[in-house]
Amino acid sequence: MTPSNQQYNQFKDQLLAAFRANEERLNGESKAPLHQLRRSALQQFERLGFPTIKHEEWKYSNVNSLIKQAFDIDGASSISEADMDDLQIPNLEGNILYFVNGQYKPDLSRIVSPAEQVQITSFAEALKAEPELIDKHFARYADYQDNAFTALNTALANDGVVVRVPNGKTVEQPIILRFITDAREKNIASQPRNLIIVGRNAEVTLAESYRTLGDRSSFSNAVTEIVVEQDARAQYYKVQNESEAAYHIGTTQVYQADNSHFYSATVTLNGNFVRNNLNIVLNGQHCEAFMYGLYMPNGRQHVDNHTLVDHAMPNSYSNELYKGILDDSGTGVFNGKIFVRPDAQKTNAYQSCKNVVLSPNASMNTKPQLEIFADDVKCSHGTTTGKLDEEALFYMRSRGIPKDEAKTLLMYAFAEDVLSQIKIDPIREYLEGVVQQKLAM
Amino acid sequence: MLSISNLQASIGDKQILKGIDLQINAGEVHAIMGPNGSGKSTLASVLAGREDYEITEGTVLFEGDDLLDMAPEERAAAGIFLAFQYPVEIPGVSTTNFLKTALNEIRKHRGQDPLDAVQFLKLMKEKMKLVNIDQSLLSRSLNEGFSGGEKKRNEVFQMAMLEPKLAILDETDSGLDIDALRIVAEGVNKLRSPERATIVVTHYQRLLDYIVPDFVHVLYKGRIVKSGPKELALELEEKGYDWIRAEAEAA
Numbered sequence: 001m002t003p004s005n006q007q008y009n010q011f012k013d014q015l016l017a018a019f020r021a022n023e024e025r026l027n028g029e030s031k032a033p034l035h036q037l038r039r040s041a042l043q044q045f046e047r048l049g050f051p052t053i054k055h056e057e058w059k060y061s062n063v064n065s066l067i068k069q070a071f072d073i074d075g076a077s078s079i080s081e082a083d084m085d086d087l088q089i090p091n092l093e094g095n096i097l098y099f100v101n102g103q104y105k106p107d108l109s110r111i112v113s114p115a116e117q118v119q120i121t122s123f124a125e126a127l128k129a130e131p132e133l134i135d136k137h138f139a140r141y142a143d144y145q146d147n148a149f150t151a152l153n154t155a156l157a158n159d160g161v162v163v164r165v166p167n168g169k170t171v172e173q174p175i176i177l178r179f180i181t182d183a184r185e186k187n188i189a190s191q192p193r194n195l196i197i198v199g200r201n202a203e204v205t206l207a208e209s210y211r212t213l214g215d216r217s218s219f220s221n222a223v224t225e226i227v228v229e230q231d232a233r234a235q236y237y238k239v240q241n242e243s244e245a246a247y248h249i250g251t252t253q254v255y256q257a258d259n260s261h262f263y264s265a266t267v268t269l270n271g272n273f274v275r276n277n278l279n280i281v282l283n284g285q286h287c288e289a290f291m292y293g294l295y296m297p298n299g300r301q302h303v304d305n306h307t308l309v310d311h312a313m314p315n316s317y318s319n320e321l322y323k324g325i326l327d328d329s330g331t332g333v334f335n336g337k338i339f340v341r342p343d344a345q346k347t348n349a350y351q352s353c354k355n356v357v358l359s360p361n362a363s364m365n366t367k368p369q370l371e372i373f374a375d376d377v378k379c380s381h382g383t384t385t386g387k388l389d390e391e392a393l394f395y396m397r398s399r400g401i402p403k404d405e406a407k408t409l410l411m412y413a414f415a416e417d418v419l420s421q422i423k424i425d426p427i428r429e430y431l432e433g434v435v436q437q438k439l440a441m
Numbered sequence: 442m443l444s445i446s447n448l449q450a451s452i453g454d455k456q457i458l459k460g461i462d463l464q465i466n467a468g469e470v471h472a473i474m475g476p477n478g479s480g481k482s483t484l485a486s487v488l489a490g491r492e493d494y495e496i497t498e499g500t501v502l503f504e505g506d507d508l509l510d511m512a513p514e515e516r517a518a519a520g521i522f523l524a525f526q527y528p529v530e531i532p533g534v535s536t537t538n539f540l541k542t543a544l545n546e547i548r549k550h551r552g553q554d555p556l557d558a559v560q561f562l563k564l565m566k567e568k569m570k571l572v573n574i575d576q577s578l579l580s581r582s583l584n585e586g587f588s589g590g591e592k593k594r595n596e597v598f599q600m601a602m603l604e605p606k607l608a609i610l611d612e613t614d615s616g617l618d619i620d621a622l623r624i625v626a627e628g629v630n631k632l633r634s635p636e637r638a639t640i641v642v643t644h645y646q647r648l649l650d651y652i653v654p655d656f657v658h659v660l661y662k663g664r665i666v667k668s669g670p671k672e673l674a675l676e677l678e679e680k681g682y683d684w685i686r687a688e689a690e691a692a
């Protein structure tokens with residue numbers, strides 16, 4: 001099966017073996033359509049192999065140091081509530097669900113919204129209890145044909161969350177998914193998988209937060225599929241504040257129907273190697289999609305954001321603003337694709353990516369890609385990458401503000417443009433605090 | 442208060458200041474005039490600590506201390522304020538927030554307690570009246586999208602808030618309408634005291650009708666080529682710079 005041009009990789013072998021061991025335990029169930037789909041995803045992963053920098057989409061993001069490590073993939077953890085103290089977000093209220101090493105922890109979690117507003121189940125539970133629902137949606141949006149990591153997740157994912165908001169309901173409390181990797185003793189790999197279905201004219205606010213405990217290596221390979229049905233509204237925040245030894249590769253796949261609104265912010269504060277794919281298909285008219293992003297790699301951190309907005313139908317609007325602050329030997333990638341299909345007349349699509357590079361050893365790669373096949377559209381894109389504004393710095397210093405503080409103030413204001421988009425106040429305040437701290441370092 | 446001797450500064454291999462000598466005592470107002478490109482803003486920037494310039498010769502003492510040895514923020518704390526000819530836009534930072542940080546940093550540097558929100562607001566209200574500036578302007582991003590006149594007025598407002606010992610106004614009058622000019626001048630005059638001094642860089646006699654200088658200096662090609670009483674400004678207004686040029690070339 002493995003093409004001869006692929007190098008043998010032990011981690012890959014371990015993952016394939018895990019799938020087969022699991023399959024044996026399934027017995028008769030292995031004939032079920034869901035399992036067939038997972039098996040095809042596994043075969044795809046096997047065929048694709050881990051990407052190398054020869055792959056166009058991975059040119060600036062080398063996963064080599066990730067895949068040569070060994071990881072524990074069984075998800076066991078001895079975590080207790082007391083261990084969570086350092087990870088708390090002050091004043092956070094709402095539905096808070098904890099996943100440790102990829103597995104749902106009901107004892108740490110709390111669901112406060114009434115079932116008539118929203119149904120929240122763990123993915124593992126839904127797999128058992130509602131196979132038809134999973135069959136209907138699972139892997140229907142996030143394509144695994146070209147993405148080895150999505151294929152891997154599709155094959156192996158066993159936990160995460162399934163959120164369903166019934167038609168016409170507004171979920172008053174936010175839903176916060178906290179993915180904790182307990183890497184205190186071992187290298188840990190996990191494959192979280194989430195499915196969010198926002199019914200017609202329904203509304204929900206959702207956040208994914210990623211943290212690590214301990215300083216061993218961790219690898220989260222996450223996939224979230226979000227369906228925003230007609231007239232529905234979803235706010236979605238992805239927040240990453242992981243360790244210096246954390247690898248994160250994630251895909252958020254969004255599917256929007258007529259007149260739906262999707263509003264997102266992706267904030268990456270820490271992590272060794274982060275790759276976020278945010279793909280939005282605007283498969284309806286009069287949709288709106290907002291994408292904000294903030295990343296601030298320092299040390300030897302690497303953050304790669306790939307976004308794709310696919311305007312498939314006429315009269316929709318998308319707007320994207322990503323901002324980066326790069327320091328030390330930090331590196332960043334922004335790749336923003338906008339497709340406007342032939343049918344998608346009267347599309348408005350805007351994209352902007354602004355970066356400040358604070359050190360001569362830091363670097364940023366930006367690549368906007370607009371592919372426009374309709375003629376009556378308004379599209380614009382712009383990327384800027386520059387140094388700190390020396391004029392502004394002198395102006396501030398000449399009024400008595402010390403250099404470091406002036407720098408922090410300037411950079412904080414730059415970041416606040418994105419942070420202010422986050423409407424869950426405790427999360428925004430927490431992020432503002434971390435950003436302040438990181439800038440003052 | 443300020444004593445400049447033989448100050449020479451260059452940028453790259455271009456020499457801009459070619460030996461400036463200037464004495465400013467507390468209580469005095471000095472006007473600096475001179476044709477475009479003669480080095481007025483350069484002198485102002487060098488005094489405020491802009492790092493783009495290389496000081497190749499000379500000394501500057503401020504109240505006996507070596508000014509050239511101090512960082513821009515230390516100079517501000519010591520009491521120097523430069524109102525920029527072209528104030529810089531600072532996106533995302535409001536004037537209020539900016540000034541609160543600046544004022545408290547200066548206070549910290551002087552070993553004073555920071556002003557709390559109430560004290561700061563009180564001071565702000567008072568100074569806002571002084572230069573007739575609007576609250577809505579102060580809550581916007583500093584200078585961003587401000588009109589030319591609004592920027593200048595905001596500079597004077599900041600000066601009033603920080604109460605410097607030595608204020609350097611670099612063409613603060615340019616771009617101001619007649620009313621604004623008078624308000625700005627009044628703002629400056631209210632700060633006049635026996636302990637403070639002011640350097641006014643300007644092209645126009647008009648401002649000097651309101652802020653009456655004790656001395657007028659003419660800067661030409663990086664040198665002060667003529668100094669005199671306030672009447673010198675009138676003479677310049679009348680005759681232009683040709684006779685100064687002729688005198689300078691002859692010397």
Ligand SMILES: Nc1ncnc2c1ncn2[C@@H]1O[C@H](COP(=O)(O)OP(=O)(O)OP(=O)(O)O)[C@@H](O)[C@H]1O
Binds near residue numbers: 452455483
């Ligand atoms: N960063 C720089 N690089 C190169 N030349 C510079 C720089 N800054 C100033 N200069 C030059 O130095 C000279 C003096 O400039 P300066 O701004 O001090 O003049 P000025 O007297 O303030 O003029 P104006 O009346 O037009 O404001 C000019 O010839 C200017 O072009």
Ligand SMILES: [Mg+2]
Binds near residue numbers: 481611612
């Ligand atoms: Mg000038």
